[in-house]
Amino acid sequence: MQIPFRKIHEAPKPFCLKEDEVECSGTFRRSGKHRVTLEGELKGEIEFACDRCGALFRAPVEESFTLELVDRPVKVEESLDMIECLDGIVDFDGICKSEIGSMQSEYHLCPECEDEEDFEKEF
Template sequence: MKIAFRKIASSPKTFSLKSDGLELSGTLVRVDSQICKLDGRLNGELELVCDRSGEVFMKHFDESLVLYISDGLWDTQSQSKLNSLDVIEFFDGFIDVEYILQSEIESIKMDYHIKGERYGSSKEKSE
């Protein structure tokens, strides 16, 4: 799903997209002439591999996601305006929401996962 930058205004534009058992839904709003803000929620289940046992398991996700999207090259010196390092650059005048969702899925898959344990548990920290 691609959304034209020119169609994003100061009033939020809603979107929703599903892939691999996860749904990304939320709003896009224009911050300035070059930057849009994605304020979304990642919800659903994703099949992962346990890094300890190698077993495949399903993990539930319900997380907020805030990203900034640049129409063209983002000047990193302007980063202080946003107080965020999460800027995605698109160069064709469109925001590709499917690309963003697939990137988030791949990022989750590349992270460290233990079957049956939650992030930040005391058992995981002691190992």
């Protein structure tokens, strides 16, 4: 789903997308001349790779997020939870995929490695 930045108004509007087995839903609204606030939640199951043994496994997720979208370049210091939409289009599918990718890039252990107590840690 894509919406032109200029067509977003101050009244909150709902959105709901499904990416594989994950539902991404929430609201978006204009929060300034060049800003849109997107508040959402991811629910479902995501495939992760175990950081210890490399096995793929699925795990349930339920996580909320808040993002600021802007249609102009911004300084890095302003916020790390900001997405620049320089082409004037808000791409909800891309945002949803990006949030899932962020969760997958975190540290995860499969159920077998999670239960294993005897392992070597590097410091």
